[in-house]
Amino acid sequence: TVYEGILSDLHVVAIKKPKMVVRREIDEFINEVAILSQINHRNVVKLYGCCLETEVPLLVYEFISNGTLYDHLHVQGPRSLSWDDRLRIATETAKSLAHLHSTALVPIIHRDVKPANILLDDTLTAKVADFGASRYIPLDRSGLTTNVQGTLGYLDPMYMHTWRLTEKSDVYSFGVMLIELMTRKKPFTYMAPEGNGLVAHFAILFAGGNLSEILDPQLLSEGGDRIDEIAAIAVACVKLRGEERPTMRQVELRLEVAQSPKEFEADGDIAANSQLACGPGLTSRQYSMEEEYVLSARYPR
Known part of the structure; x- marks a missing residue:
């Protein structure tokens, strides 16, 4: 309480x-x-x-006075948070998770990323909360075997199957949250007519070019030309195999690119040598650690 x-x-x-x-x-x-x-x-x-x-x-x-992202997203009526606010909150969450994974003294896995654990202050700035289930990952190890903890609907299926917790487990949960932000559908209750859950149905519609069937109508009117790019990031995050998912640092940078395309188009010298391997449909960029910090240093933490 x-x-x-x-x-x-x-x-x-x-x-x-x-x-x-x-x-x-x-x-x-x-x-x-x-x-x-x-x-x-x-x-x-x-x-x-x-x-x-x-x-x-x-x-x-x-004290964070404005409730949770879940409270603001799942309101009665056709309109919820603006698309710009949703995208900014997702980016701020990605920044915090990237910090936990790659900047903290010992890498930390949150293990329960979901809208109910994202608090919003009076300016709708995201504050990641509830670290009771979080775990350190020793620097000399890529993961650890532990009892499964988290919330159904957001849990990494590979973690559920193998009990092996890695940073990519947070990436999967973040991808589910991104899909929830785009659809306003709850991953723990949604079921498509064909029997697929939210993640699988979203990925199938994205691959078939039919994403508008599941997107929040508000998003269709506000999202502009960024919808496909953000959807591609979400689909990349929820790939079944953890090694095929991007890192949270890569997700953070890709979200920044999606929001500031003109600024980043000018950085052709960096972008031309960068590739993010996030699977089909996602612009390909791969960052060395040095390049990551060059790009991410522009944004305050």
Whole structure:
């Protein structure tokens, strides 16, 4: 349960409290403190501290007043968040995940990326939250074997099958979230007439050039010529084999390109030597680490 609280200096905070004294919940709280104490990023919710003087530990966060991305996306009526806001929020989320995977001292996998875990502040800036299930990945390992945790509909099928958690598991979950942003359909309940879930149906329609059948009508009126590019990124992220998915850094940069095409067209010297291997339908770019930082350094974190 999360409460709104006020400190003695009148600073408003959010206070997270376990519903019961259960070892797993306590372990998740300890894990969240360990993870968030290592992260300083504008798109990750800030942990101010914890209180251990109570029956169960309390976590104290910055107060984010505007609910979750899920709340804003799945509203009654034909119109929801604008396409520009959805795309910006997706890009901010990609930035934070790329930071966790490749910039943090020890790589961190969130393990439960979904709209309900993306908080929005008063300016609709994304704040990634809920790190109770997150895991460190040692620098000398490409993944780890662990019990499956996450939310059905967003879970990487390879992780579910093999129990092997990698950074590409977050990439898959992010791809599902991107599809949800484009369709306003919930991946844990959607079922196509043919029996396919949201991810499979979206990929089939994209491959057949029939994406308009599933897209949010609001997107068709606001998305312009960026729809196919964003859809291609989403389809690349949800490929069955993890090694065929892009990294979150590549996704971040591709989303930036989609939003600023004129600026990046001028960077022909960099773009000409770059290729992102994200599968059919996606512009091909492959970044060395040096090139990634040259491009991403323009955008504040």
